[in-house]
Every structure is written in C-alpha cells, then in structure tokens.
Amino acid sequence: MIRIVEDFRDVDTYLALREQVGWVQLTREQAKLAINNCQKVFTVFDGDRAIGMGRIVSDMAVISYIQDLIIVPEYQGQHLGSYLLNTMIEYVDSIKLEGSQMMLCLMCAKGREKFYERHGFIARPTEKLGPGMIQYLRND
Numbered sequence: 095m096i097r098i099v100e101d102f103r104d105v106d107t108y109l110a111l112r113e114q115v116g117w118v119q120l121t122r123e124q125a126k127l128a129i130n131n132c133q134k135v136f137t138v139f140d141g142d143r144a145i146g147m148g149r150i151v152s153d154m155a156v157i158s159y160i161q162d163l164i165i166v167p168e169y170q171g172q173h174l175g176s177y178l179l180n181t182m183i184e185y186v187d188s189i190k191l192e193g194s195q196m197m198l199c200l201m202c203a204k205g206r207e208k209f210y211e212r213h214g215f216i217a218r219p220t221e222k223l224g225p226g227m228i229q230y231l232r233n234d
Contacts, residue, residue, distance in 0.1 A: 095141060096174065098181050102137040103129045107144045114166045132161065134185055138169075138178055145169045148178050150186060158186045160200040179213055201226055 105125045112120065120128070129135060133154065138146030146165040152158035160182055165175045183198065190196045202210050207217050219225040 096177075097139050098178065099137045099139060101135050102144075103135050104144075105129060107137065108147060108162075111144060111147050111164045111166065112162070115164050117164075128162075133158070136178060136181055136185075138165065138174060140169070146174055146178055148182050150182060152186070152189070154189055155191060155194075155196070157197045157199065158189075160198065163200070175209065176213065179210075183213065201228065
C-alpha cells in the first residue's frame with residue numbers, strides 16, 4: 095500500500111533515497127541538518143519500504159521551496175511523483191497567511207521541466223522574471 099508519511103526524519107532513509115537516484119553524496123552531518131532544519135518532510139512508503147521523499151524549506155510567510163523530490167527509479171512512471179508533489183503543494187497552500195500569496199519555488203533536474211509545468215510551475219526566464227541562479231560554496 096502506497097502512503098505518504100509526514101515528518102519521518104530518518105537520516106539513513108534520506109541518504110539511501112539520494113543514493114538510489116544518483117544524487118550528490120552528502121555527509122551524514124549534512125543529511126542530518128537538512129532533514130532536521132527543513133519545514134516539512136514527506137516520505138512515500140510502499141508498505142514498510144521508503145520509495146520517495148520531498149522536503150519543504152520555508153519562511154512560512156513569503157516563500158517556500160520544494161527540495162529533494164525523490165522517487166526511486168523502479169517506482170517512477172507510476173504517478174507517485176505527482177502524488178508527492180501535489181501533497182507538497184497542498185501543504186504550502188495550507189500555511190499561507192490569510193489574504194496573502196506565497197511564492198513556491200524549485201530547481202528541477204534537467205529534462206524534468208515538463209513534469210513541473212504540468213503542475214503549474216513556470217520555467218524561468220520569462221518576460222518578467224530572470225533566470226534562476228545558483229552558486230556552490232565549497233569547504234575543501
């Protein structure tokens with residue numbers, strides 16, 4: 095049975111899911127801080143097996159970010175990414191202050207733009223918005 099569990103904050107699960115999708119390896123300390131310091135964690139389970147995860151990073155007023163939307167490869171293509179993403183969008187919608195709007199942002203992997211566009215996200219740059227930008231800070 096597929097289900098989503100809120101705030102299951104397990105470092106080993108997070109690291110294992112990241113590894114299964116080939117993402118950059120994190121130290122255990124990075125993973126612990128990432129899991130514990132985000133606003134909300136949603137973990138997708140098939141029975142007792144974690145098969146996906148998404149995190150929300152938010153100031154709870156103006157902006158929220160969808161971070162780490164993961165579905166392990168053998169479960170991709172079964173609409174579980176949409177299920178998880180819609181759950182995350184509903185959560186952010188529920189924390190908006192009355193009479194306000196909140197910006198919901200994400201940075202998707204190359205080639206995944208159409209998936210997010212189907213869920214109402216717009217790719218930047220647009221006529222009014224510049225491109226998203228990133229900088230990696232290293233401590234070697």
